[in-house]
Amino acid sequence: MLRQLFSFNGGVKPDPNKGASTREPIARLPLPPQLIIPLHQHIGGTPRPLVKAGDRVLHGQRIGAADGNVSSAVHAPTSGTVVAVEPRLMPHASGLSAMAVVIEPDGLDLRVEREPFDWHAATPGEVRDHLRDAGVVGLGGAVFPSHLKLSAGKAGSTDTLVINGAECEPFITCDDMLMRSEPLDILRGAQVMKTLLAAKQVLVGIEDNKPEAAAALKAAAAELGDPALDIVVVPTRYPAGGAKQLIRVLTGIEVPHGQRSTDYGVQCFNVATALAVWNALERGEPLTRRIVTVAGNVERPRNFDVAIGTPIGFVFEHAGLKPDTDKLIMGGPMMGVPLPGVEAPVVKATNCLLASSPALFPPPEPEMPCIRCGECARACPADLQPFELYWHSRSRNFGRAQEYHLFDCIECGCCAYVCPSHIPLVDYYRYAKSEIWARERDKDAADSARERFEFRNWRAEREKEEKAARLAARSAAKPVAKTAEVADTATSPADAQAATPAVTDPKKALIEAAMARARAQKEAAAAKNTDALTPDQQAQVDAAEARRKRAADLVAEKQAATAGETATVSPDAPAPSPAEPGDGAR
Amino acid sequence: MISALLVMLGLALALGAALGAASVLFRTQGDPLVDKIDAILPQTQCGQCGYPGCKPYATAIAGGEADINQCPPGGDEGVRKLADLLGREYKPLNAEHGVEKPKAVAVIDEATCIGCTLCIQACPVDAIVGAAKQMHTIVADLCTGCELCVAPCPADCIAMVPVADTVDTWKWRYPVFELKPVTHAPAKEAA
Numbered sequence: 001m002l003r004q005l006f007s008f009n010g011g012v013k014p015d016p017n018k019g020a021s022t023r024e025p026i027a028r029l030p031l032p033p034q035l036i037i038p039l040h041q042h043i044g045g046t047p048r049p050l051v052k053a054g055d056r057v058l059h060g061q062r063i064g065a066a067d068g069n070v071s072s073a074v075h076a077p078t079s080g081t082v083v084a085v086e087p088r089l090m091p092h093a094s095g096l097s098a099m100a101v102v103i104e105p106d107g108l109d110l111r112v113e114r115e116p117f118d119w120h121a122a123t124p125g126e127v128r129d130h131l132r133d134a135g136v137v138g139l140g141g142a143v144f145p146s147h148l149k150l151s152a153g154k155a156g157s158t159d160t161l162v163i164n165g166a167e168c169e170p171f172i173t174c175d176d177m178l179m180r181s182e183p184l185d186i187l188r189g190a191q192v193m194k195t196l197l198a199a200k201q202v203l204v205g206i207e208d209n210k211p212e213a214a215a216a217l218k219a220a221a222a223e224l225g226d227p228a229l230d231i232v233v234v235p236t237r238y239p240a241g242g243a244k245q246l247i248r249v250l251t252g253i254e255v256p257h258g259q260r261s262t263d264y265g266v267q268c269f270n271v272a273t274a275l276a277v278w279n280a281l282e283r284g285e286p287l288t289r290r291i292v293t294v295a296g297n298v299e300r301p302r303n304f305d306v307a308i309g310t311p312i313g314f315v316f317e318h319a320g321l322k323p324d325t326d327k328l329i330m331g332g333p334m335m336g337v338p339l340p341g342v343e344a345p346v347v348k349a350t351n352c353l354l355a356s357s358p359a360l361f362p363p364p365e366p367e368m369p370c371i372r373c374g375e376c377a378r379a380c381p382a383d384l385q386p387f388e389l390y391w392h393s394r395s396r397n398f399g400r401a402q403e404y405h406l407f408d409c410i411e412c413g414c415c416a417y418v419c420p421s422h423i424p425l426v427d428y429y430r431y432a433k434s435e436i437w438a439r440e441r442d443k444d445a446a447d448s449a450r451e452r453f454e455f456r457n458w459r460a461e462r463e464k465e466e467k468a469a470r471l472a473a474r475s476a477a478k479p480v481a482k483t484a485e486v487a488d489t490a491t492s493p494a495d496a497q498a499a500t501p502a503v504t505d506p507k508k509a510l511i512e513a514a515m516a517r518a519r520a521q522k523e524a525a526a527a528k529n530t531d532a533l534t535p536d537q538q539a540q541v542d543a544a545e546a547r548r549k550r551a552a553d554l555v556a557e558k559q560a561a562t563a564g565e566t567a568t569v570s571p572d573a574p575a576p577s578p579a580e581p582g583d584g585a586r
Numbered sequence: 587m588i589s590a591l592l593v594m595l596g597l598a599l600a601l602g603a604a605l606g607a608a609s610v611l612f613r614t615q616g617d618p619l620v621d622k623i624d625a626i627l628p629q630t631q632c633g634q635c636g637y638p639g640c641k642p643y644a645t646a647i648a649g650g651e652a653d654i655n656q657c658p659p660g661g662d663e664g665v666r667k668l669a670d671l672l673g674r675e676y677k678p679l680n681a682e683h684g685v686e687k688p689k690a691v692a693v694i695d696e697a698t699c700i701g702c703t704l705c706i707q708a709c710p711v712d713a714i715v716g717a718a719k720q721m722h723t724i725v726a727d728l729c730t731g732c733e734l735c736v737a738p739c740p741a742d743c744i745a746m747v748p749v750a751d752t753v754d755t756w757k758w759r760y761p762v763f764e765l766k767p768v769t770h771a772p773a774k775e776a777a
Contacts, residue, residue: 040753094756367761427761434757441755446629449730452711453631453639 003232006252008245010381011237012414014170014334016209021173021293021301026181028305029318031078031105035309036088036345038074038100039064042143045071051101055082059111060286063101066132072145073135077288077307080105091312091330091347095340103309114284124151124196127281134280135287135348140164140175140241140270141331143349146277149267150196158197159265160251163190163204163274165213166234166241169332172352174291175271177303179206179213183220186271187229189278194228197267201228203250204271207236238334239412243268245381257405292346294319296329297355306346312353313342321355329354333361334413368421376415376425382408386415390425393432398439401432409433619648626667630659631710632732634684639710647672658684659731690746691729692736696721698743705735705744 040046047064051057057076064074080103087097119127128147137143163186167175179186190202204221206214214233221229234240234249244255246268253264261268269277272291279285288308292315295301299320306315312328329336332352339353346353376386384405392401409429416425533541623644630640635656637643646652647668654668655677662679669676679686694705694714701719713729716722724735724744736744751757 090753092753092756093758094751094753096751096753096756098753424761427758430758431760438755438757442628445730446627448728449629449631449711450624450640452713452728453629454641456710456712457639 003230004252005232005234006249007235008240008248008381009383010379010414011239011245012379012417013236014238014417016236017170017295018173018176018209021171021295021303022176024300024302026177026291026303026305027318029307029310029315031107031109031307032310032314033104034083034311035077035080035103035105035307036100036311036343037063037076037103037309038088038090038098038345038347040098041074041308041348042072042137042145043070044068044145046099047071047074049085049099049101051082051085053082053084056080057082057103059109060114060288061112062133062135062286063103066145069132070145070148071132072137072147073133073286074101075135075286075288076101076103077309078103078105079108079110089341089344091339091344091350093337093340100309100345117281117284119192119281127196131277131280134276134285136273136276136280137287137348138270139272139276139290139348139351140243141335141349141351143347146269146273149262149269150193157265158199158262158267159201160267161190161194161197161199161202162243162247162250162266162268163202163271164241164243164246164268165204165206165210165217165271166246167210168207168236168238168241169334169352170238171295171354172293172332173295174293174303174351176210176213177293178272178275178291179210180216182275183213183216184223185278186274187217187220187224187226188282189274189276190229190269191224191226192277192281193267193269193274199228199267201230202226204229204231205234205240205246205250206231207240208233209236238414239381239410242381242410242412244410257408287348290346290348290350292350293352295352295354297322297325297357297360306350308348309345311342312339312344312346312350315346315353316342316355322357324357324359325355326358327356327361329356334417335411364424365422367423370421370423373420375418375420379414379418381412381414382410384409386425389432390423390428393428396432396435398432398436402436406432406436617645617648620644622671623647623668626660626664626671627657628659628664628730630730630732632659632730632734633710634658636683653677653680655680656683658686661686688748690731690748691726692724692731692733692744693726693747694722694724695743695745696723698741700741700743702740704738704740708734708738710734 039049045067047067049063050065051061051063056079057063058079059076061076062073063076063082066073082101083104084102085099086102088100088102090096090098090100117130119130122130128150131147131150132145136146138146138149165175165179167173187204190204193199194202204217206217208214214231217231221231232250234246239245240249243261247261247266248254251266253261253266255261255264276287280287289305290308291303292306293301293303294315298316299322301319304315304318312330316328328339328342330339330350330353331337333354333356336352336354370387370390372387374387376390377384380386386409388404389401389406389409392398392404393406398406406429411426411429413426416423416427419425620641621644624641627640627644633639635643635652637646637652643652643657647654654672654674655665657664658679660668665679666676668674699716699721701716701721703716703718703722705722706714706716710732711728711730713725714722714735715725731746731749733746736746
């Protein structure tokens, strides 16, 4: 079938260098002595570890659970023992560490019981959850969780599903070899995606420098006999494998700034992702291995089927790293990032491991001033003005850089490739982007701090007011309550002024009552045998009474003396209101 | 003559009413300059500037009472932004108010904490969780690193820990390339 192809602006044609690593078929790399599986290998939330040091794990067992929906799970690629869950060096330009599960394989490779998943009967939502828990992410390099891209778009249905097998970057051949070896399953995976997205057609784009892969896929498509499947060979030009560029070449749709291809009914996946979807659904196999191209300054460049978590040094050992290697790169020569060390593991994003030597990639020539030749703008496949972005990024004028749509830059490196002044333009863009992100984080933090600070002040203010209101209410309520009590005990109406002195009255009344009771008791307890007495007895009683009286008089004298003293200290202490109880008694 | 006067009077009344209505309808809430200054300040709420928070400092700057170089957490860049906004001359940070430090968050040594709640009362952004006689802890994401909780702690159990870069927050460096002396090396490479 003849199909009209379109073209994107710009692009470059670097030497593909793909021959060396496609000579031999994909080799399955043996397991290393230790696997280091980072928990965070994709865009989105960091998975929660499900295992701890000392645990036994099986091949395919989930060791990290997706954190929220914008995340993906992580699995053990073989059976063995978890040695540690700790920060380990990441294959990232920063050279920083992040949480990883370290597994020592036991060599038995025992698998978890594969739960059959009947995806034909499942709802699209269940299929997406299954893919999330199978750890399927975009294997083209962006590692975006695939299940999020597999919902039929909000803006109507998806019209076209683009399967990206262009693989435009020099040296990288992992998709090429995968298409040659597994064409049928890739297309089956694409068919599943087509069903999930309710797409009308599936376009598989392959650059014309991969005739074997294109032939294999065409044969497989013929075998499947699906009329919606179309294998399209596109001209080789870097970066035809960029999602937006491939969509433009295949459909003619140019996705504008700030929009997504799904807004135009187009969704794009890498060929390896299509295979991962098929494996996850049909075979119940989570994503634990991927194809990695090992190329550049090595003895035996080829593609390896590598367990995720294999240390990079172990992979290079099998490819025979040449001694004059000066730098290791993850990714290709155009977009790759320098690796901090050979201990870093292979992750889901690792499509290529490139060894660099001064002979292969001469050190960059010294940066010269920009001469405003405009070559970069002609080469830019995103239709940006790289020189403007460069000036504003260089002068740290990030607002202006964003006005020139810095975030539409796909960091393909075409501008730096053509720059006659050898300016590392992409380095400036990466610098500006990460600075802008950092500022946005700071701004968000500051906004939240401001909000919390203002809320706290408002709360303090409110508490103060509430306290004042409570106090006011109490002092208003108190006199009323007391007046009521007084009214109970005292028959005379206590007017407002008399209320305050009357506060002590009820107490006094209580004391009086208690004393009266005590007197009555005393009288009741008086001797009862004094009625019929003989004169002798009466005389004895009288004598005793007289002694008692003398003693009582002595005590009274003493008491009078001490009372006089205290009276001089506080003469009018119980002064205020002796009259009122009297009133009450009347 | 009379009609001209009436027309002018009518116009005056109509325009006056319009102006009066506009002043009520389009009244600006708060001082926009204070908000602009406040947006530049880092919202650490540390009080190192001598004011009880960023907003009061912003108000003081807008009122001409405070200088623009009293905010150590905002750093040199903050002073430059304030100078830009207010059309004033840039001046280096006033050392009296402290020096610029890398961002840190407070961490409570939970074994030493006696649960006195003094730090909770000191925290300007409610980033400390705890109750009387219960162990306290700091919500690191909310901590602005103001250090206001450090001094009140009677058990000295709060330490300021600098925030380390992670893979997610790491920033690409400004591209700087070594300049190599051009002597005999190029000839060798060309060969």
